[in-house]
Amino acid sequence: MSVLNRRHFLTIAAASVALPAGAATLTTATWRGQALGATTYMKIAGLGDTEAAPIFAHVEQELVRLERIFSLYRDSALVALNRDGQLDAPAPELLEVLSLADGLHRASGGVFDPSIQPKWRAMAGQGADGPVGWSRVRFDARKVVLEPGMALTLNGIAQGFVTDRITALLRNEGLRDVLMDMGEIAAMGARADGTPWKAGVATPQGEVIARLTLKDRALATLAVRGTVLGDQGHILHPAGKDPHRALVSVSAPRAVIADGLSTALCLMSEDAGAALVSQYAGARIEASV
Numbered sequence: 001m002s003v004l005n006r007r008h009f010l011t012i013a014a015a016s017v018a019l020p021a022g023a024a025t026l027t028t029a030t031w032r033g034q035a036l037g038a039t040t041y042m043k044i045a046g047l048g049d050t051e052a053a054p055i056f057a058h059v060e061q062e063l064v065r066l067e068r069i070f071s072l073y074r075d076s077a078l079v080a081l082n083r084d085g086q087l088d089a090p091a092p093e094l095l096e097v098l099s100l101a102d103g104l105h106r107a108s109g110g111v112f113d114p115s116i117q118p119k120w121r122a123m124a125g126q127g128a129d130g131p132v133g134w135s136r137v138r139f140d141a142r143k144v145v146l147e148p149g150m151a152l153t154l155n156g157i158a159q160g161f162v163t164d165r166i167t168a169l170l171r172n173e174g175l176r177d178v179l180m181d182m183g184e185i186a187a188m189g190a191r192a193d194g195t196p197w198k199a200g201v202a203t204p205q206g207e208v209i210a211r212l213t214l215k216d217r218a219l220a221t222l223a224v225r226g227t228v229l230g231d232q233g234h235i236l237h238p239a240g241k242d243p244h245r246a247l248v249s250v251s252a253p254r255a256v257i258a259d260g261l262s263t264a265l266c267l268m269s270e271d272a273g274a275a276l277v278s279q280y281a282g283a284r285i286e287a288s289v
Helices: 049-070 077-084 092-107 114-123 158-172 255-265 270-277
Strands: 010-012 028-035 038-045 086-088 143-145 178-181 185-188 197-202 208-214 217-223 247-252 284-288
Touching (some): 028 049, 049 077, 049 158, 077 086, 092 158, 092 255, 158 185, 158 217, 158 255, 197 217, 208 247, 208 284, 255 270, 270 284
Parallel strands (some): 010 178
Antiparallel strands (some): 086 143, 178 185, 217 247, 247 284
16 A cells, blocks of 8 residues: 555546645646546646556556446446346455345335346337346355346446445545545545535536535435436336436435435435435435425
8 A cells, every 4th residue: 555645636527626825836647538437537636647647547447347347338247147147256346235235225115126227228228128126136155146037237326336445445545635526426535725525416407406515425416317218217116106306415424325325215205215314324315306
């Protein structure tokens, strides 16, 4: 593990580096690449390109490794599981996400259900429909087993998990002040002037409906019609019911929890959603439409 003695700031995607007055000439290293199916930008203020290169390489390597576990669009462990119906010796990261998904499924009364993938795939014209039901999924350290015709999507939770992993990686590299946006926002430490990181919650049309500050906290926002399949939003209820909300934004100490909760809450009533969030320490609803 390398330890950096200066204050550093990393941004991914749309987040921007904030520098104190008089520090406009502070050296900034920049990286651009692909991660989680999208163009990704990283900046570290206070390091030159040579110093930052090992950090960028480590982040890129970890993102590629995690994509090979969770991606639905590349040659990944999840793709192999959906294709073959079983996966031997699953990666520890996959087991952890499946366990977190299992907890959310139970806590949400079955609303959070990664086995919805056959319905989504059929609606998108990408394959035949199939059975849905998380209780039919079997997993342990030896293997994951699906019933015939089943398939999983972990898009409602894995992105937050990846965000947490990259945040932890950067912390281990010695970075203490980080703002990251990988679909889920994670804020660690503070801005260069000591003030908290700031984030906004916006609708798919670009209207900002909430502003908040973040420190050592993650924020996940999900809009049902952020992606549309025909005339329907991409968040599907396992029982075929309509969503209760158009948009939900949740903050929590971990991005994986904020991510999973925001997905489930779109499909739950206000009272049921509040009861769900209360089961996760430190989680709270920041905006709901």
